Amino acid sequence: MVRADAKRSERAILEAAERVLYEDGGASMEQIAEAAGLTRITVHRRFASRQALIEALSISAKEQLLSAIEEARPQSAPALVALYRVTENVLRVKTSWRFTLRHNTAHSEASAAIWAAIDGHTVSLLARARGEGLLAATANLQWARQVYYSLLTEALEWPGEDGAVANPEPDVLATLVIDTLLYGAGPR
Known part of the structure; x- marks a missing residue:
């Protein structure tokens, strides 16, 4: 069950990142987390840096x-x-x-x-x-x-x-x- 939750969180982060970055290429990880309905800590736990998030995208x-x-x-x-x-x-x-x-x-x-x-x-x-x-x-x-x-x-x-x-x-x-x-x- 934890694995499924982690996958859902990752998918939510990636989808939110795509939307937010399309609107504002300089958006922060915090803005992406907010759009994903997650905390900044959760986003940083999955993606240590903005570059790691971009590579995952x-x-x-x-x-x-x-x-x-x-x-x-x-x-x-x-x-x-x-x-x-x-x-x-x-x-x-x-x-x-x-x-x-x-x-x-x-x-x-x-x-x-x-x-x-x-x-x-x-x-x-x-x-x-x-x-x-x-x-x-x-x-x-x-x-x-x-x-x-x-x-x-x-x-x-x-x-x-x-x-x-x-x-x-x-x-x-x-x-x-x-x-x-x-x-x-x-x-x-």
Whole structure:
């Protein structure tokens, strides 16, 4: 029972930290504790420093990204369908982790290993897309991966008519990302 309580507390801290830090990147551990409904001592017991908390956020967000990719079962569908599924799932996760996934922190070994797995899945899917003729046979997969990642990031910041972030549904953004990746701004 203590273990379950500790997990709930950790999850509450991470969720509160993401919300609070998204609003104020300089928020204190005390502000995060308050948002989590816990004492500062409880937060410090679990995360000795702000950097430890940021690293835990990074690992949690990347684990969810990796799960989102795997849940899309990209190997079980044609590359175009898989690209849409993966993109929609990733955008759903990225929407929940706007602070953490934009925050540049040094990667721990654990975080770097998760990111390497994400990169591996992405390059593998792009290789399938190239093999199925969706990308040019000469397309550089590392460059295509970077462009894809940039499109994902930009989609979440896409301005609406009034200049505010539009925030359409992930399926709408996925279509925008994949269409731009495959066709650019040119005619189809």
